[in-house]
Amino acid sequence: MLIxxxxxxxTLGAVxxxxxxxxxxxxxxxGILNLAIAELFMIGGYLGFTLITAGFPLPVAVLGGMLGAAxxxxxxxxxxxxxxxxxxxxxxxxxxxxxxxxxxxxATNIWGxxxxxxxxxxxxxxxxxGPVNIGEMQLIVLVATVVLVALVAYIVQKTPMGRxxxxxxxxxxxxxxxxVSADRLTMLAFILSGSLAGVAGVLIALHxxxxxxxxxxEIGLKAIAVMVIGGTRQIWGALVAGxxxxxxxxxxxxxxxxxxxxxxxxxxxxxILLLRPQGLLGGARSDQGQRV
Amino acid sequence: xxxxxxxxxGVTKTFGGIHALSGMVCEVPEGKIVGVIGPNxxxxxTLFNTITGAYRADAGEVKLKGVDVTQWPSYRIVREGIAxxxxxxxxxxxxxxxxxxxxxxxxxESAWRRLLPIAWANPAAQERAEEVMAFFGLTxxxxxxxxxxxxxxxxxxxxxxxxxxxxxxxLLDEPVAGMNHDEAxxxxxxxxxxxDTGLTILLIEHDMNFVMRLCDYLYVLDFGVLIAEGRPEExxxxxxxxxxxxxxxx
Amino acid sequence: MSTYYASLLAESGxxxxxxxxxxxxxxxxxxxxxxxxxxxxGAYLSSYLTVALNVPLTLALVISAIAAGIIGAIxxxxxxxxxxxxxxxxxxxxxxxxxxxxxxxxxMGGSGGYRGMQHISVGYVWLWAGGILIAVMLLERSRVWLxxxxxHDDETAAGLIGLNTTVTKIGAFGVGAAVAAxxxxxxxxxxxxxxxxxxxxxxxxxxxxxxxxxxSTVGPGSLVGSLLLVFLPEFLRPIADWRLAAFxxxxxxxxxxxxxxxxxxxxxxxxxxxxxxx
Numbered sequence: 031m032l033i034x035x036x037x038x039x040x041t042l043g044a045v046x047x048x049x050x051x052x053x054x055x056x057x058x059x060x061g062i063l064n065l066a067i068a069e070l071f072m073i074g075g076y077l078g079f080t081l082i083t084a085g086f087p088l089p090v091a092v093l094g095g096m097l098g099a100a101x102x103x104x105x106x107x108x109x110x111x112x113x114x115x116x117x118x119x120x121x122x123x124x125x126x127x128x129x130x131x132x133x134x135x136x137a138t139n140i141w142g143x144x145x146x147x148x149x150x151x152x153x154x155x156x157x158x159x160g161p162v163n164i165g166e167m168q169l170i171v172l173v174a175t176v177v178l179v180a181l182v183a184y185i186v187q188k189t190p191m192g193r194x195x196x197x198x199x200x201x202x203x204x205x206x207x208x209x210v211s212a213d214r215l216t217m218l219a220f221i222l223s224g225s226l227a228g229v230a231g232v233l234i235a236l237h238x239x240x241x242x243x244x245x246x247x248e249i250g251l252k253a254i255a256v257m258v259i260g261g262t263r264q265i266w267g268a269l270v271a272g273x274x275x276x277x278x279x280x281x282x283x284x285x286x287x288x289x290x291x292x293x294x295x296x297x298x299x300x301x302i303l304l305l306r307p308q309g310l311l312g313g314a315r316s317d318q319g320q321r322v
Numbered sequence: 323x324x325x326x327x328x329x330x331x332g333v334t335k336t337f338g339g340i341h342a343l344s345g346m347v348c349e350v351p352e353g354k355i356v357g358v359i360g361p362n363x364x365x366x367x368t369l370f371n372t373i374t375g376a377y378r379a380d381a382g383e384v385k386l387k388g389v390d391v392t393q394w395p396s397y398r399i400v401r402e403g404i405a406x407x408x409x410x411x412x413x414x415x416x417x418x419x420x421x422x423x424x425x426x427x428x429x430x431e432s433a434w435r436r437l438l439p440i441a442w443a444n445p446a447a448q449e450r451a452e453e454v455m456a457f458f459g460l461t462x463x464x465x466x467x468x469x470x471x472x473x474x475x476x477x478x479x480x481x482x483x484x485x486x487x488x489x490x491x492x493l494l495d496e497p498v499a500g501m502n503h504d505e506a507x508x509x510x511x512x513x514x515x516x517x518d519t520g521l522t523i524l525l526i527e528h529d530m531n532f533v534m535r536l537c538d539y540l541y542v543l544d545f546g547v548l549i550a551e552g553r554p555e556e557x558x559x560x561x562x563x564x565x566x567x568x569x570x571x572x
Numbered sequence: 573m574s575t576y577y578a579s580l581l582a583e584s585g586x587x588x589x590x591x592x593x594x595x596x597x598x599x600x601x602x603x604x605x606x607x608x609x610x611x612x613x614g615a616y617l618s619s620y621l622t623v624a625l626n627v628p629l630t631l632a633l634v635i636s637a638i639a640a641g642i643i644g645a646i647x648x649x650x651x652x653x654x655x656x657x658x659x660x661x662x663x664x665x666x667x668x669x670x671x672x673x674x675x676x677x678x679x680m681g682g683s684g685g686y687r688g689m690q691h692i693s694v695g696y697v698w699l700w701a702g703g704i705l706i707a708v709m710l711l712e713r714s715r716v717w718l719x720x721x722x723x724h725d726d727e728t729a730a731g732l733i734g735l736n737t738t739v740t741k742i743g744a745f746g747v748g749a750a751v752a753a754x755x756x757x758x759x760x761x762x763x764x765x766x767x768x769x770x771x772x773x774x775x776x777x778x779x780x781x782x783x784x785x786x787x788s789t790v791g792p793g794s795l796v797g798s799l800l801l802v803f804l805p806e807f808l809r810p811i812a813d814w815r816l817a818a819f820x821x822x823x824x825x826x827x828x829x830x831x832x833x834x835x836x837x838x839x840x841x842x843x844x845x846x847x848x849x850x
Contacts, residue, residue: 131820400734439713
């Protein structure tokens, strides 16, 4: 039973990891919170849903969700971030909030506000490993997360673009000095982040077999907490914090009652913000006040 | 000099092992204009930041009229009588000149009066603002957003803001940096007038000539260490000082 | 006036108070995305007082405001360490925690909600909303407000010219929380039914939206924003399904072309000057 819970928690945590990674790609590099990521995730989920029920295979659905979210991310960057990049950091956050409101409204109008259900015949297969049952989709989520995280790791660590991204994350002033290419880096961060959110959306929608236009806010806020716990300037923090929160959540639901779970997660996030603003994994303090 | 207004003993400040200021000792006597000079990175601004509580000294004491203020938060230090200006002007972006002259005044009236419109409840504060505004020749610019004014005038607004706090000691961080000769002369005249009203001034400056013709006493810093002090003519003749300045510039 | 429009008017008064609660905190440079929580605290506490203890409504609102103000100040104290987006994220967390608390608060219905309040008139709502708006507009001309602006513009410099920035920031949070609590109390007694979902992230966002759209540098901006958010949908009837998208677009456009919101100091000056001249 406990092992089963751990596996379930791990699956949820994997999705948190992807989405938190998506938030932290923008947050860590540009210092802004792109609130629309929550909605990119939700839209990605709907796109994946639609493609699967239209008879396309899973890879196409994942790709569709990813591309759709990435395209919207580009629009957000062009309209909502670029013109405001010299404004106080809260201003572009509010403009992404505008996009978030629009996207949710669009989804409600296209797909309706009632939950959409995936027919049972999709991904219903269960594999038994001793006492533990793992669903087909659960396996896919876990494997896909590992692959995607490795891919992002490769891009960020090994490619020249990735190195430039990290340089900018270390010192935001560098972005201004880099001039023209800083614009491209910003765009790259938005695209990477949007794609990840889209994929995460497809995966969780298929895993749960149901989706609503409000999925984004619910899981998105949680993913922000995961990002904070892992460390906002620390892309790898999400890898630890995601599973941690996923498992903690599943366990509190199983043994504590379903409603305390949010209380625990957000309480933990606030503690981290206050006591360890650099996140669980450490690194340099991110909250140091400006010097005179 | 036990009648010193400001007294520093052994003040040390390090950043990650680098001594920005080590064992600084100095005194500012009442009613004088005292200058701190030194090449770039000598620790002059660090000195100001440590005096005003923006940085905590790692060792040593800062005393104002015998009161140890070393560990005080900066707002209490200001209220005790040290006001300052900044090297890169720090005016408030949303405020007019007039508002700058009201905001920094000490709280002489009761708390609830501060919650009421200034026009009804704070005649004394308005009078003080008018007075300082006239002293600095800013009356015409009263309702202009301070940050929209020319650079030289912004410096004056910053000085005026500091003066409204009724300080005993005024710290000026490079008050004539970036100014042309005429503007600098005007500031010099203002400082002398301020001293004549009984204010004590401690200033950081790059421009040697300016300091020489203005200050009563000078301290020379290099790499966070006090390398010389004395009256301007003594400092000018000191070979150590020449070395620090010329050695670096060439 | 039809009951329908009266109810819309009451809604905008309630929203105005929520917007002002964000405005007061924002005036010190702090963005709170958790004011829905203070609203919830006010709604639950005042409802408990009037329903279970038969306390008169006005007294119940005052008590709730004071209680929420104290909670706000307590919350603000650790939040002093956080700035900008980090503070905003912490307030999101706080809001979700409070919502989650009320979901579990079975003594007052938990997720089932709480009812039994006496309905109040739109006039009573606006007595509070108008009164507090005027109080805020007077406050905007005070020394304290200048200090808040100084903290907003440059907190470090504010401290170094002698302002106690800690007291200013905590005070703003406390007062903001109190105003949000009154908004909540009025909401509870106008709606006569409350549930935790009324006070979630969406609500906090609605407050912020009203402030940013209406004008984030002047108090009456919140009034413009609140009226806009409540009454604009009436004019958007033909595109009713898309009204949220319209607000989202409006928000983005305002941020792009008029960052300070619709109303600002110079617009007010222009409007009042014209009237005086005419």
